Amino acid sequence: MVGNFMAPVALAFAVLEVSDAPIAIGAVLAARTIPMIVFMLIGGVLADRVGRARILFASNLVSGASQAAVAVLVISGYAELWHLIVLSAVNGIVSAAGLPAQQGIIPLVVPRTMLQEANVLMSLTRAVVAVAGPGTAGLLVLSVGAGWALALDAATWIVAALLLLPVKISGTVSKSSVVGDLRLGWDYFRTTTWLWLCVGAATVLNALYEGGLLTLGPQRAEGSSLGAGGWGLLLTFQGIGVLVATIVLMKVRLERPLFFGMLGMALFGLPIAALGFSTHLGVLLPAAALSGAGIQVFSLGWQLSMQENVPSDLLSRASSYDQLGTYIAIPIGQLAMGPLAAAFGIETILAVAGIAYVLISLATLLSPAVRRLARVSFPAPETNGAAA
Template identity: 50%
Template structure:
């Protein structure tokens, strides 16, 4: 990594990026509280780890099923339109969950159904969210644009989980979910100010199946892409099972508690934000080498929860996990946005997300029963050790270790 100092705020001078940034800001205000609130909302309805895993899986399974469709839809109909539509649907469903929880009438099957709709809309919008930046800023500002989004996310997630933990303890999880639902709708309204020409469709345009095959060709012919995605199929399954499913359960069973769990998630956000500030001044030259080393730190909270489930030590390693996650996120987005053609980028991201997310429901559904059978703390520990082993195997790929940055100064993608 060299020590150039790019103009971090340059992307905000682009009107389209500025309004997109405001939209993501509003959306993330609610989103940073939603994960904590939803977990404890389910545990309020049923204290079973399996029930929580079922609700989370109901959200993630549609993401797996509809991700490829989302990539084609984004490239066909325009990325901002897809994001707006998904925000409206997700916002209404999240408000529905909030009303059920606040009224005291929530049942697990209702949460499962609404979570499944949110997962579907998220699947359709994820490739658009991931691939829209090259249309909003000049190519030589991609690192700064990605860093600004990460900085905003990190700043909010420092506060959001802790606020959510306090709300859960004081007034219940429903209010945090209501804030998230409202933020979806406000974000959709702000995106109206983003003006990107809609994709031009020819009369002889290929079918959706042909476009999916084109995306698959790019995916399988790019070694670093499929190697990292294959690894993340397992890594995300472990993390979602050990942290998202069993983490709140262990927090409730131990001295950590709901508020402590919120503090741990906020500590991870502190590390992410701190590393984001570093990335405003340092050019990431080997995006995947540093990225995979960084993501290995995500195993540390699992290991610490398995060995010593107390708030302070888990918070300490969560800071490192957040810093490493930011390095990977930035490195991965730069690798994709600089090396994949723009007209294929949404589809490439959809195959990336499909491979990365496909096993998440397995982790969410499997780790609950494993925790019951072998002990929650022990299963989390072994999950962390397996996570480190998979990261090491991924770094054995030369294509991953040696991928460089692509120097470019081109204008905003048409």
Template identity: 40%
Template sequence: MTDTASARPTPVRSLLKGRFGWFFVGRTVDLAGSSMTTVALALAVLQASGSAADLGIVLAANMIPTLVLLLVGGAVADRVRRRTVLIVTNLATAATMAVLAVILITNHYDLSVVAGLALVNGGVSAFSQPALRGIVPELVERHDLQRANALLASSQNTVRILGPMVASVLVATVGGGWALAADAATYLLAAAAFTRIPGASRPPAANKALWRDLVDGWSVFRSMRWVVIMTISFALVNAFNVGPWNVLGPQVVSGNDGAVGWGTVQTVRAVGLLVMSVVAVKIVLRRPLRDGRLWGTLAGVPLLAVGLSGDAWIVAAAAFVGGLGFTVAAITWESTLQAAVPEESLSRVAAYDDLLSYLAIPLSQLAVGPLAATYGAKKVSLVCGIAFMVVCVAPLLNRDVRNLRT
């Protein structure tokens, strides 16, 4: 199903000693902070307020500005040095986390203040995401992109397993405020690592109005038909997957095997993500979009397991397989985008890709509950799993997607 070949990529040890090495360190620490923040902030707000409504407001405040400002963030990352964007955004996140920590440690919790800080944090994220996606081609050779993204995926999946665990322990032992203080420290360390990247980005080229950059970015995005097709596919994949998996998955599995059963499923899935990201460091896929789409169909298997069974051990096994497929799909897409899109437009194209893909997520989360109430959670999961696999391979009907090589 895949073509593997030795394209003489740079050895991992040499890759990690170069400019990419400092980015890898900074990105790993950054991801550790992000994975801790998601859990620590949620638990800290619940610990301080005891209100699920407060938590919903804080999480919404964090997500909304990311969606609103994402395109602006992409334009900024294409106008100035992406290295600078990453340093500034990590310092800004460290500051907001530190203020949150002080508020909670001193028992001065106030919903409006915490939500306001979450709003700022979400806005900062809108600038860091496009810069992170755009900077990798500046740090490695074209033939090393897949290997570099596989290394980044390996660190990401590792900290996704460890980060929430560490955050939970900190909240339980020393309190949510101190857990957020630890988060703030990780962002400071990430910023320090990014300062060590020598000559990471091209000189600034901000000689046009920002709105003109946004229009030009849209023109580049729209002109690359295979990018548009893939983005539509990702939006549909999110629509059929995110809501059913995050809402119906725990409902069905917990109903059969309790909360521990669902926790086990998530852990096993994370192991699948990590295993394949490590394996992906060793292989080169010559038709990445074709191979990524074929592997990506495996990510629909967990929904089929929820719909057909719902038993924790069956869903966990399916989630492991799904994790393998999801990882290949993500790495091949990121590498292809970085290799094929002009560097000066990459962050803007990535921002349009992210925004249009993400918009389907809240719609999926809102729709899945009523659908499950009408047709049953298992039936909806099964249909969504089948639909997921169909929309995953549908882009292969396009010749550009099917035959694109890197």
């Protein structure tokens, strides 16, 4: 997680050291995203067949090696843009296997009765690192340079790989081919209503969020009294909402995970709509805090729904379809929102995108499969007196 949140800052400034072309950063980022999307489904199959711990170890190790290569090239002054593009593509390919493996490994190392606690712990860690990681990378870039910041990023990946060495989890013995395993995963995905419906909704919602809040949001802030300081404050309040919800969910069992999860997802659209109507902090900051709390409830609800209801031997494959839906429409939102804002006005597009976000989230609850999905009860693990 530390590496994930440091990498975008360090890599962006490393690219700027190599090239000042307007498309340079976008080309390097796309070089990672596109292979990740292309190979995501194959990655889910490999994670289920080979073993999630093994795949995650290999993914972390190669990610560390690719980042280390970028760091050496930048520090030595020999880096060229095509080097960064090729190494980013390598990182994207191995991430296509690592992400589904990471999603599927938690139920294999944690008792089923403690899945909520485990996921909340992961979320708390992620929330803290999300605040500290980018700032740390920025300080490193300013003090010792982007190359050394990438070197530290590479080290975090390698340490993460080494920490997985004691984890022994075998894969699933499969008599079918990779294509057969892909078909089996697809059959499960398309026949599980709550799964395909929520992933389909998330595909549209992520395009609206990335294109709306993250692409048009800074432009709206820059062109108003909100400014960069107000924009940073909005994102900070969103993080505060995440932390508060995480603390509450440590104590409160989340029943009907998708019902409350999609309600939480609807709250995530509030700051997009609010920016369309106002730039007053009194409106935006509460909306941002509610959105942070809402996305945390959704995140936990979704993880529990997947880990408790999807068969263990299919979990990484199901997660790969989830990840594919998460990423595939994001570039569309990022590219489409700018021209739409130019044609119809940035306030109008933000308001429409935010309202659509809320309505699409709530519309999923019209399906009984989503609305009524309940937690699965598992027997408590047996312990002897000494272990207790």
